[in-house]
Amino acid sequence: MPKVLGYGRISSGSQDVASQKAVLEKAGCAVVFTETGNGSKLDGRTQLETAIRLLDAGDELLAFSPDRIARDTADLLMVARRVVEKGAVLRVLEPPLKFDGTDIMAEMMLTLFGLIGRVEKHFIRARQARGIEARKAANGYHGRPPSIDPAEIRALRDKGLGASAIASQLKIGRASVYRLLGEEKQKA
Structure with missing residues (x-):
């Protein structure tokens, strides 16, 4: 019997992944893999790797939105292709999208959402840089506090x-x- 595995991601510990998890469980996920981390790279995303590894033919990997998987076109398409190589399907709830490797329109939509994520990542970094410069100008920026004594x-x-x-x-x-x-x- 095919299974539905969910994947949720938040960017920082100050956010809560519980809302994504609840939506994915309500959508039929048997298990929801969650992690906290930057969406701009796939390195270190062990829960996503585990979810993909556990997929079998006929299964489905479900995410709340494309940017929860990746904020980069190449990374998003790579994840989608890896899912399809397992004989499974990648499905996104918002906006509704199902990628099984046969529909060029679904691939185009994933490409578009990956590009949107990349643009959003660019604006986030630009705002962060402006904020740091403003804090430096006011002598208030001292970098991240040391985590090692x-x-x-x-x-x-x-x-x-x-x-x-x-x-x-x-x-x-x-x-x-x-x-x-x-x-x-x-x-x-």
């Missing part, structure tokens, strides 16, 4: 731990440890 890294180094062990314990990358320790050497 240099004192904690120093304390672990002083205990004799190497960069790999520090990175593992703090669940950060080794490059971050090397960078912070390197900055200390330059200040000394």
Whole structure:
């Protein structure tokens, strides 16, 4: 029996994916895969990858809107083709769209929605850059606050731990440890 798998995505942790999930479940999804992340790239989208991997012939991957899948024409079409290669169908609720690889109009619509997503991504970045420049002009922009405490890294180094062990314990990358320790050497 064919299954319907859902995919929902939000851009940031301050948003709530529950509304997408509820709509997708109401539309018949047996399972809804959700994740938080930037829609401008597919790298790291493990839940989308899992959903596609679990598709069988006759199944359906359902998303609320095209921009929840990707905000780029090439990425959106690549996902759609991967779904079709599995013998499944990609369906979008808003606007209603079904892509099975046989309808040139559906492919044209996906292409158009991918382009719209790309334009929207451009405007988002432009607004963000203007906001940063305005904050800099008002001496209010200092970048993202540090998420790693240099004192904690120093304390672990002083205990004799190497960069790999520090990175593992703090669940950060080794490059971050090397960078912070390197900055200390330059200040000394």
